[in-house]
Each structure stands twice: as structure tokens, then as C-alpha cells.
Amino acid sequence: MEAPIDRRTVPGLPDPDRCLVMGVVNVTPDSFSDGGQWFDPGDAVRHGLELLAEGADLLDVGGESTRPGAGRIPVREELRRVLPVVTELSAAGAVVSVDTMRAAVAEQALAAGASMVNDVSGGRVDEAMFGLVARAGTPFVLMHWRRQSVDMQTAATYDDVVSEVVSELSVQLARAQQAGIQPERIVVDPGLGFSKTAEHNWALLARLDAVRALGHPVLVAASRKRFLGELLAVGGTLRPASEREEATVAVSTLAAAGGAWAVRVHEVAGSADAVRVEQRWRRG
Ligand code: PMM
Numbered sequence: 001m002e003a004p005i006d007r008r009t010v011p012g013l014p015d016p017d018r019c020l021v022m023g024v025v026n027v028t029p030d031s032f033s034d035g036g037q038w039f040d041p042g043d044a045v046r047h048g049l050e051l052l053a054e055g056a057d058l059l060d061v062g063g064e065s066t067r068p069g070a071g072r073i074p075v076r077e078e079l080r081r082v083l084p085v086v087t088e089l090s091a092a093g094a095v096v097s098v099d100t101m102r103a104a105v106a107e108q109a110l111a112a113g114a115s116m117v118n119d120v121s122g123g124r125v126d127e128a129m130f131g132l133v134a135r136a137g138t139p140f141v142l143m144h145w146r147r148q149s150v151d152m153q154t155a156a157t158y159d160d161v162v163s164e165v166v167s168e169l170s171v172q173l174a175r176a177q178q179a180g181i182q183p184e185r186i187v188v189d190p191g192l193g194f195s196k197t198a199e200h201n202w203a204l205l206a207r208l209d210a211v212r213a214l215g216h217p218v219l220v221a222a223s224r225k226r227f228l229g230e231l232l233a234v235g236g237t238l239r240p241a242s243e244r245e246e247a248t249v250a251v252s253t254l255a256a257a258g259g260a261w262a263v264r265v266h267e268v269a270g271s272a273d274a275v276r277v278e279q280r281w282r283r284g
Helices: 041-053 075-091 103-111 129-136 149-155 161-178 198-206 208-212 226-231 245-257 269-283
Strands: 020-026 058-062 096-099 116-119 140-143 186-189 262-265
Touching (some): 020 041, 020 269, 041 058, 058 075, 058 116, 103 116, 116 129, 161 186, 161 198, 161 208, 198 226, 226 245, 245 262, 262 269
Parallel strands (some): 020 262, 058 096, 096 116, 116 140, 140 186
8 A cells, every 4th residue: 555645735835844833813702712812903913913923834813713612603793803804914924824614704815815714614514615715726724523612522422533533534525625625735633622522632642643644734723722721730720721831832842743734823932943943853
């Protein structure tokens, strides 16, 4: 059998021969770790520019929180939150991805200058998503997803999380390619925390090679997530999201060493250093 293709590049996106750092710009009042901090578009743009200055290679702009228990927002509200920020950050030269489950939002964000679509539902929520991305010819993040945020943890049941996530991803990958998305433009993401317990997340991180064997670049998005807070809990009290940065940098380092294409993080500086150390280490 041929060895799987080991992709670490995506056409049209930066390719510095190291793991990329994607900085998160959440234009939401309620994201789990930074909700409300950059809800004003001007603040969100300033924050994005800071992340770029700290070394972000990409900025992921999202207007809809996907924290466990979150409900959906109307499409016009998502557009109102996201478009001005995508427009300004793209105009400032940032490579922007739009974090959305809606083809209509993706389409307008691409028209406003975004270079990539990040769909946490992996094309499962909006049937128009794959077709839109295929026509636009842009890169696409296809994340493993089972259920809407409002009750996603009820679907956190697996016999073997690694093989089930890989096989569910491959089903969506086949659908995406049938719809005309070119395989080299698809990034896969195991979807840490989405219908997954801490145990599931750690199992997936330990087997990134199995996700990479799908033959696509892999995005790892562990930043500040609850499973890090659980690992570092003291006396049953979770480590708060704002104090999970060192753990996030550790994951970035290990993900980069494990062949991840990019890490998605809320604070860029530490992870930007980490991926550069990993690159230099690898070169020897
Ligand atoms: N997690 C969040 C949001 N968007 N996108 C991808 N591709 N992968 C993820 O794991 C992911 C995501 C969680 O919310 P946050 O923006 O508050 O971290």
C-alpha cells in the first residue's frame, strides 16, 4: 500500500515550512473563553491587528459562539458581526478565515476579502456550503461534528473515538469532493470538545497521525478548552480559561511536532514562538 500523502501546505495560504498559527477573533458576546471582549467591530479589528503583530499567520473571524449549550443566532446578526471585521482585517493585509456554518455568511465573507472558510459542522449544517466553497475555489476547514452546540455533549459516545472520528471525517471528505471541492484545499480538524469529553480529546491528540493519514492538512484547536482546565484542576476546581495559556502553548508545540498544519489559538505570542522552536528543532 502507498504511504499516505503528508500534506502540510494549502494552495493560496502562507507556507513558511512550519506549523501555522491561526489567531481567533471572536465577535461574539458569549464565546466560552473570550465572549464579549471584542464584540464591538472596532475592538475586534484592533484585536486582530494585535494578533498579527504577535505573529499570527491567519485570523479566524467568527460571529456565532459554538460553546456547549449555545443556541443559534439569526443570519443577519451573524453577518452584522462578521462582515465589517473581515472587510477591515482583509484590507489591512491579513489572511482571514471565516468561522461559520452558513453558506450565505461564507459567501459574503469571501466577497469581503476572506481567504478560507472554517465550518465547525464540516458541511453538515448547511447543504449549500460545499457547493459554495467548490465554486469559490477557496480552502475549507472540515471539522468533525455530530450535533448542534445546544446538546452536542449528548453525542459524546464512542466505542473507539479515533477510528470513529476518522471514519466520520472521511464520509464528509468524500461528500465535499463529490461537490467539487479540490482535495488539496481541504483541511481536516478533529473538533476537540465538540461532542467529545476530555478523554476523547486526549485520545485524538495522541493519535494525530491517524487524522493525518486521511491525507489532508490538520488543524488543531485546543486553545483554552475545558479539557485543559480539567487537567490542571486543583481540588476539583477547574483552572479558569484565562489561565490555560501555558497549557495551550504546550499543545501547540506538540501539535507542531506531530505534523499539524496549523494551531488555532486565542493568544498568539506563545504559540508563535512555539511553532518556530519546533521548526528549528526539526531542521537540526
Ligand atoms: N472551536 C471553536 C470555534 N471554532 N473551529 C475549528 N476549526 N475547530 C475548533 O475546534 C473550533 C473552531 C470553539 O470556540 P472558541 O472560538 O471560543 O475557541
